[in-house]
Amino acid sequence: MLFMKTLKIFILCFCAVSMLNAQNNYPSGKSVLAKITQNMSAKTKIVEAKMEIAGSRGTRIMQTKTWSEGEKKAYIEILAPEREKGTKMLKLDNKLWIYSPKTKRSIEISGQMLRQSMLGSDMSYEDMMSDSPMQQKYSADVTGEETIDGRKCWILTLTALKEGVNYHTQKMWVDQERNVPLRIDMFSRNGKLLKRLELSDVERIQGRWFPKTMVYKDMLKEGKDTKMTIIDIQFDEIIPTKLFEKTYLK
Amino acid sequence: MTVFLQAYMNGIFTDSIETTAKFTSGYVKVMTSAYKTNQSQMPNDYAITGISNVLKTLQTNYPDMTWTDRIQFGGLLDAPDSIGNTRSQGNVMGLGLHLIGTDDEINRMGLKSKLLTGAFPRKPGEMMVTDQLATKMKLKTGDQVTLMSVSMYGDMAMYTFTVCGTLHFGTEMLDRGMVVADITDIRMALDMDDAAGEILGFFNDSPYDNDRAVELADSFNTKNTKSNDKFSLAMSPMSGVGGMDFLIAYSENAQFIIIFIFVLAMSIVLWNTGLVGGLRRYGEFGLRLAIGENKGEIYRSLIGEALLTGIIGSLFGIAFGLLVSWLMQTYGLDTSGMMKNSQMMMPTVFKAQINVQTYYIGFLPGVLSTVIGAMLAGVGIYKRQTASLFKELEN
Numbered sequence: 001m002l003f004m005k006t007l008k009i010f011i012l013c014f015c016a017v018s019m020l021n022a023q024n025n026y027p028s029g030k031s032v033l034a035k036i037t038q039n040m041s042a043k044t045k046i047v048e049a050k051m052e053i054a055g056s057r058g059t060r061i062m063q064t065k066t067w068s069e070g071e072k073k074a075y076i077e078i079l080a081p082e083r084e085k086g087t088k089m090l091k092l093d094n095k096l097w098i099y100s101p102k103t104k105r106s107i108e109i110s111g112q113m114l115r116q117s118m119l120g121s122d123m124s125y126e127d128m129m130s131d132s133p134m135q136q137k138y139s140a141d142v143t144g145e146e147t148i149d150g151r152k153c154w155i156l157t158l159t160a161l162k163e164g165v166n167y168h169t170q171k172m173w174v175d176q177e178r179n180v181p182l183r184i185d186m187f188s189r190n191g192k193l194l195k196r197l198e199l200s201d202v203e204r205i206q207g208r209w210f211p212k213t214m215v216y217k218d219m220l221k222e223g224k225d226t227k228m229t230i231i232d233i234q235f236d237e238i239i240p241t242k243l244f245e246k247t248y249l250k
Numbered sequence: 251m252t253v254f255l256q257a258y259m260n261g262i263f264t265d266s267i268e269t270t271a272k273f274t275s276g277y278v279k280v281m282t283s284a285y286k287t288n289q290s291q292m293p294n295d296y297a298i299t300g301i302s303n304v305l306k307t308l309q310t311n312y313p314d315m316t317w318t319d320r321i322q323f324g325g326l327l328d329a330p331d332s333i334g335n336t337r338s339q340g341n342v343m344g345l346g347l348h349l350i351g352t353d354d355e356i357n358r359m360g361l362k363s364k365l366l367t368g369a370f371p372r373k374p375g376e377m378m379v380t381d382q383l384a385t386k387m388k389l390k391t392g393d394q395v396t397l398m399s400v401s402m403y404g405d406m407a408m409y410t411f412t413v414c415g416t417l418h419f420g421t422e423m424l425d426r427g428m429v430v431a432d433i434t435d436i437r438m439a440l441d442m443d444d445a446a447g448e449i450l451g452f453f454n455d456s457p458y459d460n461d462r463a464v465e466l467a468d469s470f471n472t473k474n475t476k477s478n479d480k481f482s483l484a485m486s487p488m489s490g491v492g493g494m495d496f497l498i499a500y501s502e503n504a505q506f507i508i509i510f511i512f513v514l515a516m517s518i519v520l521w522n523t524g525l526v527g528g529l530r531r532y533g534e535f536g537l538r539l540a541i542g543e544n545k546g547e548i549y550r551s552l553i554g555e556a557l558l559t560g561i562i563g564s565l566f567g568i569a570f571g572l573l574v575s576w577l578m579q580t581y582g583l584d585t586s587g588m589m590k591n592s593q594m595m596m597p598t599v600f601k602a603q604i605n606v607q608t609y610y611i612g613f614l615p616g617v618l619s620t621v622i623g624a625m626l627a628g629v630g631i632y633k634r635q636t637a638s639l640f641k642e643l644e645n
Binding site: 084 | 326
C-alpha cells in the first residue's frame with residue numbers, strides 16, 4: 001500500500017515537473033510577436049489584391065490596390081468592378097476618408113460608422129484602422145502548441161492592455177518556423193468569438209514569408225466569408241507622398 | 251358612461267394601431283422570408299426584386315386592398331462645408347416612399363400635419379429631414395447632404411440629396427434622425443432597381459381587422475413561402491410585427507375587460523335603483539293586493555314598468571353617450587405636450603371612435619339591471635300575507 005502511494009506521488013511530481021519544463025520551453029509571447037513584426041512588416045507596401053465578398057445575392061469580386069507606409073498611412077483604390085471603380089480610401093493615423101466618384105465627395109468616417117462593414121465585406125473599417133503595433137496594444141503569452149495544415153504553430157494569447165482596443169482578446173496560431181500567423185480568433189471582452197482570420201498559401205516574397213490568401217469571417221454574421229487573394233505585393237518601394245494627401249482623393 | 255368609455259377606448263387603440271400600420275407595418279406586409287426574419291435590421295440585401303410584377307400580382311389577386319412599396323434603410327448623413335469637407339454628420343433611419351407625382355402616401359401617413367418647413371419632394375434628388383436632425387446637423391432647406399449607406403448588393407452607396415423640408419413627428423424615436431425621400435431616389439441611391447424592401451397592404455373597406463389579416467397572411471404564405479428559399483415571399487399580419495402582437499391582443503382584451511368591469515359596476519348601481527324603486531312601492535302593492543289584484547299580475551306589471559323605464563333610460567343614456575363620444579371623435583384630446591418624449595408610435599390627439607358596438611353596449615346592462623332589480627324586489631310580493639295587509643295599511 002505504502003509503495004503504491006509513494007509511486008502515485010512520484011508519478012504526479014514527475015508529471016508536474018515535466019509540464020513545467022514544457023512550459024519553460026515555450027518562447028515568450030513578446031519574442032513571438034517581435035518575430036512576426038520582423039518578418040511581415042515593411043517600411044512601405046504596395047499590394048494589389050482580389051477580394052471575394054460572399055453576400056446573400058452571390059459573391060462580389062473586387063480588385064483593390066493599396067499603398068501603405070508603416071501602420072499609420074494607407075491609400076486604397078478600387079480598380080474593379082465598374083460600379084465601384086474609382087472609390088478611394090485614405091487612412092491617416094486614426095482618421096479615415098472615403099471618396100466616391102458618383103458624388104465627387106470625400107466623407108470622413110467616424111464614430112459608430114467605423115464599426116460598419118467595409119465595402120460590404122466581413123471586415124470593418126475599424127479592422128483596417130489598426131495603427132499601432134500589437135506589442136503596444138496587447139500583452140502576449142504563448143499558451144500552447146498545435147499543428148495547422150501540417151505546420152507546427154505556437155498558440156499565442158493576446159490580452160488588451162487598455163480599454164478601447166477593437167478586440168479584447170485574440171488567439172493567434174503562429175507558424176513556429178516561418179513566423180507567420182495562420183489563424184487568428186478575435187474575441188469580445190465576455191469571450192464571444194467575433195471574427196476569425198485564416199491565412200494560407202504562405203510564400204517566400206522578397207526574403208519574407210507572406211500569406212497570399214486571407215479568409216476573413218464575421219462570426220456574428222450569417223453566410224459566407226470574405227476572401228482576399230494577393231495578386232502582387234512589393235515591399236519597401238518608394239511611394240509618392242501626394243498619395244497620402246486628402247486632396248489626392250479627388 | 252359605458253357608451254362613452256367604449257367609444258373612447260376603441261378610439262385610442264384603433265388610432266395607435268392605425269398610426270403604426272400607416273407608418274411601418276401596414277395591415278399586412280409582404281417581404282422575402284429572410285427579410286421577414288431580420289426585419290428590425292432592415293436587410294435590403296434580401297429585398298424583393300421585380301417589384302412592379304409583384305405589385306401587379308398583388309393588386310390582381312387582392313383587389314379589395316391597397317398595396318404600396320417602401321424602402322427602409324439606415325446610414326450616415328453627411329453635410330459638407332463650402333469646400334466639400336465634412337461639416338456635420340448624423341446617423342439616420344430612412345424611409346423611401348412614393349412622394350413625387352402622388353399624394354397617396356402623404357395623406358395615408360398624415361405627413362401634411364407633420365411638415366414644419368419647406369415642402370415635400372417634388373423633383374428627383376430631394377430629401378426631408380426631421381427638425382431635430384436639422385438642428386443637430388445645422389441644416390436648412392436647400393442644403394446639400396450626402397447619404398452614405400449600403401446597397402442591395404452589399405457594397406458602399408453614396409448619393410447626394412438636397413434638403414427640401416423638415417418634418418416633426420412628435421415621437422422621439424422618429425424625430426431623432428429620420429429622413430424621408432422619394433422611393434425612386436432611394437432606389438438609385440441603394441442600387442435597388444425595380445426592388446423594394448417591403449410592400450404594405452391596407453384594407454380598402456375597413457380598419458385593421460386582425461382575424462382577416464391573419465387569415466390573409468396564412469393563405470398567402472401557404473402558396474408562396476418556401477422554407478428552403480430565402481427570397482420566397484412571405485406575408486406578415488400587423489400582429490406578427492415585433493411588439494404589435496402585444497398591442498393588438500391588449501386592445502382586444504383590455505378593452506373588453508375594462509368595459510366589463512365598468513358595465514358590472516354600472517349594473518350594480520342600476521340594479522340597486524330597481525331594487526329600491528320596487529321596495530318603495532311596497533305600500534302600493536299591499537293596497538293592490540288588498541283590493542283583490544292577483545300577485546302574478548302585480549309582479550308582471552312591475553317588471554313591465556321596469557322594462558319600459560330601462561328601455562327609455564338606456565335610450566336616453568345611449569343618446570347622451572353618443573353625443574359626448576361624437577364630440578370626442580370630432581375634436582379629440584390633444585396630448586402633444588405630454589407626449590414630447592414618448593418612444594411609442596401613438597397619435598398625439600386622442601379621439602373616440604363610434605362603432606356598431608357603441609350603439610348596443612350600454613343598452614343591455616341598462617335594461618337588464620333595472621329589470622333584474624325590479625324582479626328581485628318583486629319577489630317580496632309573493633311573500634305578503636293578505637291577513638297582515640290591513641295592518642300595514644293602517645300604518
